[in-house]
Amino acid sequence: MELWTPEVFYERMRKVGEESYYDKHPFHLLLNEGRLPIEAIRVWIRNRFYYQGNIPVKDAYLLAKSPREVRKIWLHRITDHDGDDAAGKPGGIQAWVRLDLGVSGQAPAGFETKPPAEQLSILQQHETVLNQAVFLPGVRSAVDSYVGFVREARWEMGVASSLTEMFAPDLMVRRLAALEKQYPAIPSWAYDYFRNRPPQARRDCGEAWTILVARCTTPELQREAVAALQFKCEVLWKMQDAILAASPDPGQTPHRP
Amino acid sequence: MELWTPEVFYERMRKVGEESYYDKHPFHLLLNEGRLPIEAIRVWIRNRFYYQGNIPVKDAYLLAKSPREVRKIWLHRITDHDGDDAAGKPGGIQAWVRLDLGVSGQAPAGFETKPPAEQLSILQQHETVLNQAVFLPGVRSAVDSYVGFVREARWEMGVASSLTEMFAPDLMVRRLAALEKQYPAIPSWAYDYFRNRPPQARRDCGEAWTILVARCTTPELQREAVAALQFKCEVLWKMQDAILAASPDPGQTPHRP
Numbered sequence: 001m002e003l004w005t006p007e008v009f010y011e012r013m014r015k016v017g018e019e020s021y022y023d024k025h026p027f028h029l030l031l032n033e034g035r036l037p038i039e040a041i042r043v044w045i046r047n048r049f050y051y052q053g054n055i056p057v058k059d060a061y062l063l064a065k066s067p068r069e070v071r072k073i074w075l076h077r078i079t080d081h082d083g084d085d086a087a088g089k090p091g092g093i094q095a096w097v098r099l100d101l102g103v104s105g106q107a108p109a110g111f112e113t114k115p116p117a118e119q120l121s122i123l124q125q126h127e128t129v130l131n132q133a134v135f136l137p138g139v140r141s142a143v144d145s146y147v148g149f150v151r152e153a154r155w156e157m158g159v160a161s162s163l164t165e166m167f168a169p170d171l172m173v174r175r176l177a178a179l180e181k182q183y184p185a186i187p188s189w190a191y192d193y194f195r196n197r198p199p200q201a202r203r204d205c206g207e208a209w210t211i212l213v214a215r216c217t218t219p220e221l222q223r224e225a226v227a228a229l230q231f232k233c234e235v236l237w238k239m240q241d242a243i244l245a246a247s248p249d250p251g252q253t254p255h256r257p
Numbered sequence: 258m259e260l261w262t263p264e265v266f267y268e269r270m271r272k273v274g275e276e277s278y279y280d281k282h283p284f285h286l287l288l289n290e291g292r293l294p295i296e297a298i299r300v301w302i303r304n305r306f307y308y309q310g311n312i313p314v315k316d317a318y319l320l321a322k323s324p325r326e327v328r329k330i331w332l333h334r335i336t337d338h339d340g341d342d343a344a345g346k347p348g349g350i351q352a353w354v355r356l357d358l359g360v361s362g363q364a365p366a367g368f369e370t371k372p373p374a375e376q377l378s379i380l381q382q383h384e385t386v387l388n389q390a391v392f393l394p395g396v397r398s399a400v401d402s403y404v405g406f407v408r409e410a411r412w413e414m415g416v417a418s419s420l421t422e423m424f425a426p427d428l429m430v431r432r433l434a435a436l437e438k439q440y441p442a443i444p445s446w447a448y449d450y451f452r453n454r455p456p457q458a459r460r461d462c463g464e465a466w467t468i469l470v471a472r473c474t475t476p477e478l479q480r481e482a483v484a485a486l487q488f489k490c491e492v493l494w495k496m497q498d499a500i501l502a503a504s505p506d507p508g509q510t511p512h513r514p
Contacts, residue, residue: 053325056320056325056328057321057322058321060317060318060320060321060328061317061318061321063313063317063320063321063335064314064315064317064318064320064321064408065314068310068313068339068350071313071317071335071339072339072340072342075332075335075336075339078320078328078332079332082325082328082329082332083329085329093325151321
């Protein structure tokens, strides 16, 4: 086995995404074509909340296992998702609650014009609802296997598995355009998550790649990193399998806004 | 078994510290009386570095296991120990490196008058030395058992075990006075850790107690929390046993500055 140059290593990682990232999952293809009823969108957003809530958990395991210089780089991810109350900055989890509220059609009228404190209170109530939801078994087991992987594998492989973020910004931009086109009933304020995350994901995957390329200094570690990214792509794919299977009437009739 | 009032619960926790906190360990009694040669101080500071480096590790495990509202409160502990490069704030670990440098007698002449960047570079070099040190087996096993406890026990017990910080400020204040009196050869700039930590420890144990008293809502959880604090006291005691056993001439002759 040979040691790859950074360029070849990067290309191998990119190829995993090209072949296995879940942007090609039937659910997303149907979504882009407007062939999913809004109930399917609701199943997706509701169940994906289990994943969102577990991102800081896996990141905390990564912090626990990595050396101090990596912890310092990685720490902001916890705040990015949990939010920073002192700075008044909502995190990714709260943005997902907002998305679910908008997609559910249960937001009080004029939600987006209410004062921030009132919006926050409504979101907190809605989060209680989400936390009590029964998530699909296939989603739970996929997410739990991801958290378990980061907890048990060497920390470099947790970094490698995070690199699906290399492929996320493109997917999120296309997805947002499809949602806005196909589901005009969903209010625009619901989409903060898809607007906020792409720049964060670009920064995150730059940081992760810099760490990974410096640490994977043997042929074995490089190949293990590629396998870790493959595993993570499969986690996302399996989640989407369970979500598609639970979606009513996927692709049966083109969705009409 | 009855549910304790918060006051009785607090009193039971405080009593654990009164009976079992390591301020009464022979090493500290000898230290206060000036009956330890400086070589013993060096053994202590050098070996305690293993504990300091593992504090953010156990805190990251606690983050991974606790709910989001607790993560938000607990997160600053990682930065308190690791430091915040962007804000130019050294953390507890770097302060301990500084202490070891001062105690070792190996600091370059005029260290404290050098520009901050040069001091930082010297500290980073010294940290490399510390990271390569062989730590005492008794220190390693005590610290590892603490990290393992926080990783495996329910997260509330990780919070309870942190509450040795209730007793730490008093010890640190007395210890600093004893060190300054008994070891005038140690430069004053070495003691930043003992000056910075007491206010942080007071805030931390306030936060931890607020969480614990709200979460330990059964007689069983309250007693488990008391046992967790007892365990943590024993961790600190065992570390000090190993350090005392490795110290040359403890108490043989009063130390003469």
